[in-house]
Amino acid sequence: MGGSMLLHRLPLRVVLLLCSLVALFSVVTADVVQTTKPGCANRCGNLTFAYPFGMNNAGNDCYFKESDAFFIFCDNSTDTPTPYMYTKECYNSFGGSSYNNNLSLIIPDFPISSAKNKFIAVGCDTYATFSGRQGSTYVTGCLSSCESFSDVINGSCSGIGCCETSIPRDAYQYNISVSSFNNHAGIWEFNPCGYAFVAEDGFFSFSTDNLHEPPFDMVPIVVDWLIPDQTCEDAKKNTTTYMCQENSNCTDAENGNGYQCRCLEGFQGNPYLQNGCQDINECVTSQPCVGICTNLPGSYNCSCPEGSQGDGRKDGKGCTPIIHEKRFRSIDIVLGQ
Structure with a gap:
């Protein structure tokens, strides 16, 4: 897998410290090989993660130490802090500004996902910028x-009342600014504030109630995680630090500066761990054959049993019985006198 991860329920001031607290490898089924190194935890509170993310417990190399962005600081002694992940501008009935806050966010190693987030502004006299x-x-x-x-x-x-736009690619940092044209004059009674935020696409569903106050105090943001600062070509030159293990391939990240590892087709698991990409037994998981199914490394083969013909595939010709035509030997009959 490559990856996207969720910046979820985190206060702005600790985003840089805890930006790798995510639920990773969600498409890998529970009965597949482990997703962390031996002896390493894969959970912090109710949060599950996988290598190259990890905590430095038991003296093991539990995370990819070439980048501190993969280190997870887990403090179970404190309550979950209340995050503040949006900015707003408010006015009083006389048109004076009563609250104004611009928001800045910097994520040095992982770009904000341009495909899985939206920039959203709410208000009836609001324009917001994302820079x-x-x-x-x-x-x-x-x-x-x-x-x-x-x-x-x-x-x-x-x-x-609400507008949204896409997030640019390669955005490792952003600033949000919210402004008004007419200081909410004439609409103050039902809409005293305008506000804006970046959130995971699909998180926010606009309601008229939102014109008075945001319905949340936490906003999920998806970032595209990657092995930073190297292309696949450069990374392969150093076998000690190259992260893609057997039965996986390397792709340069589409968003951001770095590379990602993915299991080859026909394999699943964690491509960053040794023996992490395991063969999928398609004969069991997808049952693609109507005849005989033979599992192969990264693939499978369908065939027909004896006495039938075809490719043995459910999505192909299947298997049909072989019909033998009956043949009669010609006999010369001689009539005597």
């Missing part, structure tokens, strides 16, 4: 406007 650097400075954002409460439609985030 950062990708070698050069970029700015994107959206505008949300409405004149009365009746204009707003629940579930719609198309620009009337």
Whole structure:
């Protein structure tokens, strides 16, 4: 697997420390090989993770030590802190600003997922920007406007009370700014604030109630994790630190600077561990044959039993009985006189 992970229920001030607290390898079934190194924990509280993430317990190399981003600090002695992962701008009935906060987030090793997050702004007199650097400075954002409460439609985030836009690729950091055109004049009674945030796509469903106050105090963010700062070509030059194990391949990350490992087709498990990618027995898991199924490393073969013909596959020709035609020997009959 390569990976995306969830920045979930984390306060902004500890994001850099705990950004690797995630549930990883969720597509790997429970009966597959272990996902952590021997002797290493795979859980912190109610959070499950897999190598190259890990805690440094029992003196083992439980995480990929070439990057501290894979180290998980687990403190079970404290309650889960309350996160603050959005920014808002509020006004009073006279149009004066009563609350303003801009938000900045920096994740040095893992880029924010451009495919699995959205930038969202809520308000009837709100425009919000999302800016950062990708070698050069970029700015994107959206505008949300409405004149009365009746204009707003629940579930719609198309620009009337709520708007959203995509996240740029290669975004390791961002700044969010929220502003107003008319200081919420004329709409203050039902919408005193505008706010904006980045969240996992599908997390937020807009409601008219959201115009008064956000319905949450925590926002999940998905980041694309990778082995940072190397391409596959460069990483393969050092067999000591190269992370992709047998029965896996290496791909340069589509989002961010680094590479990811994935099990080859026909294998599943953790490609970062030795013997982590195990053969899938398709004869058992998917039962693709109508005839005889033979499991092979990374593949399988279908065949037909004796007395039948075809490719033996459920999605192919299957197996049909061989029909033998009856043949009669010609006999010359001589008639005598």
